[in-house]
Amino acid sequence: MKRTLPSADEAVRILARKRTRATLRSAPPAGKALAGLIKALDARFGQGPGALQARWKEIVGETLAARTEPVKLSKPRPTASGTSVAVLEIRVDGPAAALVQHQAPEILSRVNLFLGAGSVGKLRIIQGPVKARIAAPAKAEAAVKARRRKAPLDAAQEAELEEGLSKAPDSPLKEALTKLGREVLRNGDRAER
Secondary structure: OOOOOOOOHHHHHHHHHHOOOOOOOOOOOOOEEEEEEEEHHHHHHHHHHHHHHHHHHHHHHHHHHHHEEEEEEEEEEEEEOEEEEEEEEEEOOOOHHHHHHOOOOOOOHHHHHOOOOOOEEEEEEOOHHHHHOHHHHHHHHHOOOOOOOOOOOHHHHHHHHHOOOOOOOOHHHHHHHHHHHHHHHHHHHHHHO
């Protein structure tokens, strides 16, 4: 049996009687959906050791930062006097533990300056290996040395180098040889000293 298509008027009546599907909305961005939850968790538990690790070198100084790292920031617990005290747990290389223990009041005051007054009341020291932060100053020092401008050669050495490469045609090879020659002459001066 052959089926005929409805006319325009019939199609309008059919569509008016039938329910159409609601258009699906896209999901909200995850950051927007979680913003309220994150604010509540931050208010309840605080920033934690992650915020301290990012700025630890500024808080305690380079010497202590090379030998210590924050591990855990426990939430405040009520004491016998009714006040609540949060505990900061830091990992310290073995021999530096005594130094850190003597500087604990100063470290606590600096941490409280960063996190807010009265955030941390006690420091717990755990001896153990600290992540390799000692290599970081060496990398920084190497980067500073690389950025330093090298001293130019004196006029006599530069003329001698130009004369030695005068027969070579102008090309990238000549430029590379000129650079190499300058470095060799500079390093030769250091070796003689």
